[in-house]
Amino acid sequence: MHPPERAACCDQTDTHQDILDAVRLKMPDEDTLYNLTELFHIFGDSTRMRILYVLFASEMCVCDIAALLGITQSAISHQLRLLKSARLVKSRREGKTVFYSLADDHVKTIIDQGLEHVQE
């Protein structure tokens, strides 16, 4: 006997329905879930991660980031655009040069948490 809203599936204990209800309650809404995975997706690329680490040390212009990481200016610009649209970095122009920096300290906190997990 299955609870009415379940498809044919493996049988479980009496508390099965309670668990399913608990899951549905705790699941974030679709928008939040999208934004959350999008945020982590941004962190899930080594070029972007290295850019962020550079910016942990100091605000920096595009060509310096490129030179420092050994990546073309174009690639860096493309990635900075993503980072900026995710509001992880911000920029200011000074003449021909554009300086990028972290949007807020939250960024480092999240990455440090991940680092702790990795370094266990």
Added chain:
Amino acid sequence: MHPPERAACCDQTDTHQDILDAVRLKMPDEDTLYNLTELFHIFGDSTRMRILYVLFASEMCVCDIAALLGITQSAISHQLRLLKSARLVKSRREGKTVFYSLADDHVKTIIDQGLEHVQE
């Protein structure tokens, strides 16, 4: 005039070289950086994120996760394999059924940090 190890690039302040040195010091080694981006990469997919949220509530078998999320058993199995190889979830077999659960509480901490950033 540029510092010797720099390629032709935009001119900077006197502290330029100090900043570059600081960046190099703070940058994690290649292995750590790889593991870190790999970790976030795992979080950067909505199916995997939803699986993790399901497991926040309770340990659960594969077909229940599939039914709950409306995703095929095969897709869930494939993603669980990734999650397990990243040591984010663990499994135990009970007869024909395999139950998955979170590998440790660290996982939820990292995701909660991301959630805070997203919900600002």
Added chain:
DNA sequence: TTATCATATGAACAGATAATCATATAAGAA
């Protein structure tokens, strides 16, 4: 103006990846 430098961006391509399908494995029931 033209020339140069710093950055941004569109297009194209190569590599990665998530889902699907078919099938294999593993365990229990008949």
Added chain:
DNA sequence: TTCTTATATGATTATCTGTTCATATGATAA
């Protein structure tokens, strides 16, 4: 044994994504 259920997995495919290249924009200098 055979049948069924639960899960795992290899192959295929469609989509996504990061880089490169060429070029455009924006700012300064001559």
